[in-house]
Amino acid sequence: MTRILINAKANFWVVLSKAVNYILSSQRATIISYNDKYRRDTFDLLHRIEKETDLLLCPSEAYTIFMAVKVTEKINGDLAEVGVYKGGSSKIICEAKGLRTLHLFDTFEGLPEVGSIDSKQFFAGQYAGTFDEVKENLKNYENVYLYKGVFPTTADPIKTKKFSFVHFDVDTYLSTKECLNFFYERMSKGGIMVSHDYNAAEGVRRAFQEFFADKPEHIIEIANTQCMILKF
Ligand SMILES: C[S@@+](CC[C@H](N)C(=O)[O-])C[C@H]1O[C@@H](n2cnc3c(N)ncnc32)[C@H](O)[C@@H]1O
Numbered sequence: 001m002t003r004i005l006i007n008a009k010a011n012f013w014v015v016l017s018k019a020v021n022y023i024l025s026s027q028r029a030t031i032i033s034y035n036d037k038y039r040r041d042t043f044d045l046l047h048r049i050e051k052e053t054d055l056l057l058c059p060s061e062a063y064t065i066f067m068a069v070k071v072t073e074k075i076n077g078d079l080a081e082v083g084v085y086k087g088g089s090s091k092i093i094c095e096a097k098g099l100r101t102l103h104l105f106d107t108f109e110g111l112p113e114v115g116s117i118d119s120k121q122f123f124a125g126q127y128a129g130t131f132d133e134v135k136e137n138l139k140n141y142e143n144v145y146l147y148k149g150v151f152p153t154t155a156d157p158i159k160t161k162k163f164s165f166v167h168f169d170v171d172t173y174l175s176t177k178e179c180l181n182f183f184y185e186r187m188s189k190g191g192i193m194v195s196h197d198y199n200a201a202e203g204v205r206r207a208f209q210e211f212f213a214d215k216p217e218h219i220i221e222i223a224n225t226q227c228m229i230l231k232f
Contacts, residue, residue, distance in 0.1 A: 042063065042066060043059060043063065045095060046059055046062040046063060046066065046092065047059065049062070049088060049091050049092055049095070050062070050088065052088075052091070052137070053086050053087055053088035053091055053137060054085075054086045054088060055086075055088030055089065055091075055092075056085060056088065056089075056127070056169070056196075057088065057089055057092075057169075057196065058224060060223070060224050061196065061222075061224050061225065061226055062089070062092050064194060064222055064224075064226055064228070065089060065092050065093065065096075065167055065194055066092050066095065066096045067096075068165060068192045068194050068228065069092075069093050069096035069097055069165050070096050071192070072164040072165040072190070072191060072192050073098065073100075075164035075165075075188050075189075075190045075191050075192075076162055076164060076188045077161065077162035077163040077164040077165075077186075077187075077188045077191060078100065078101040078102070078103060078158070078161050078162070078163055078164070079093060079097055079100055079101065079102045079103070079163065079164060079165045079166065080102065080103040080104070080105065080158065080163055080165075080166045080167075080183065081093060081102070081103075081104050081105065081166065081167040081168075081169070082105040082106070082151045082166075082167075082168050082169070082170055082175070082179050083105075083106060083167075083168060083169030083170040083171070083175075083196070084104050084105065084106035084108075084129060084134055084146075085106065085127045085129040085169075086129040086130075086133060086134060086137070087104075087129065087133070087134035087137040087138055089167060089169060089196075090102070090104050090134065090137075090138060090144075091137060091138060091141075093165075093167065094138060094141040094144060097141075097165075099142055099143060100143065100164070101143040101144075101145070102141075102143065102144045102145070103145050103147065103157075103158050103161075104134070104138075104144065104145065104146045104147065105147045105149075105151045105154055105155070106129060106131075106134075106146075106147075106148065106151075107128075107148070107149060107150055108128065108129055108130060108131045108134075108148050109125065109128050110124065110125040110126050110127050110128035111123065111124055111125065111126045111127060111170075111171055111172060111175075112124065112150045112172075112174075112175065113172070113174055114172055115172065115173050115174055115203065117173045117202060117203045117206055118171070118172045118173055118201065118202065118203035119200075119201045119202050119203065122171050122172060122201070122203075126171075127171075131146065131148050134146060145157075151170075151175065151178060151179065151182075152178050152179075152181075152182045155182055158186075161186065162186055162187070162188045162191075163183060163186050163187050163188065163191055164187075164188055164190075164191045164192070165191060165192050165193075165194075166179075166183050166187070166191075166192075166193050166194075167193075167194050167195070167196075168180075168193070168194070168195040168196070169195070169196040169197070170204075171196075171197060171201055171203070171204065172201070172203045172204070173202075173203030173204070173206055173207050174203075174207075176195065176203065176204045176207035176208065177207040177210070177211065179195075180193075180207060180208070180211040181211075184211070184215070184231075187231035188231065189231060189232065190230070190231065191230075191231045192228060192229065192230055192231070193228065193229040193231070194226055194227070194228050194229075195208065195226060195227050195228075196225060196226055197225050197226075198219070198221065198222075198225060198226060198227035199221060199224070199225045199226075199227070200225040208227060212229070216232050217229050217230065217231060217232055218230075
């Protein structure tokens with residue numbers, strides 16, 4: 001009987017310590033331990049956006065985007081995102097961008113072509129958002145432009161622009177390569193590119209590694225699935 005009680009007690013502490021570790025390793029626990037009101041408020045905002053928009057990013061990824069947009073405030077150029085879906089990540093950018101101009105690109109018919117390099121979880125037509133729904137979601141933000149179609153066939157209106165921040169969330173090799181081909185040379189010095197899925201989608205990773213093989217910039221892996229480039 002005594003042994004059973006000791007075992008039950010030990011199990012209780014194992015379970016409790018696992019639960020505490022789990023909570024401490026989550027993004028919300030980090031900000032509480034820093035007791036930083038700005039971080040806490042920002043995570044609250046990101047959680048609200050997640051609920052409103054079917055956001056496909058986890059909170060730490062959302063936070064990375066928010067902060068990267070903020071720190072490029074003084075860099076010359078517009079902002080852009082390719083891979084809008086229902087506008088979740090676009091809304092995060094909107095919340096952080098101030099009055100800067102944001103260009104948003106999506107087929108609004110889901111992923112275009114998916115190649116043999118790409119992870120098997122992806123298929124053409126996946127993640128189809130609706131143009132009107134996104135327009136409605138973002139109607140309160142100024143200087144936001146939406147472009148429907150396969151990028152870069154829709155990129156004409158921004159050909160002569162420079163960029164301070166761009167976000168790619170396009171899942172596949174070809175789309176990622178097209179984004180890099182288009183935006184790299186248009187990034188201002190000190191501008192930031194963030195991509196989702198670098199650590200989760202084979203095609204995205206391959207596109208970045210090939211593209212940056214002969215470039216001076218580093219591919220900075222973020223702890224979750226993203227990567228970041230700071231333009232030299
Ligand atoms: C995973 S979803 C984006 C999720 C969104 N960023 C979020 O966090 O809620 C991927 C999107 O990329 C879009 N997409 C992929 N390749 C594209 C391309 N070449 N041109 C336009 N849209 C593309 C798809 O239509 C889809 O909406």
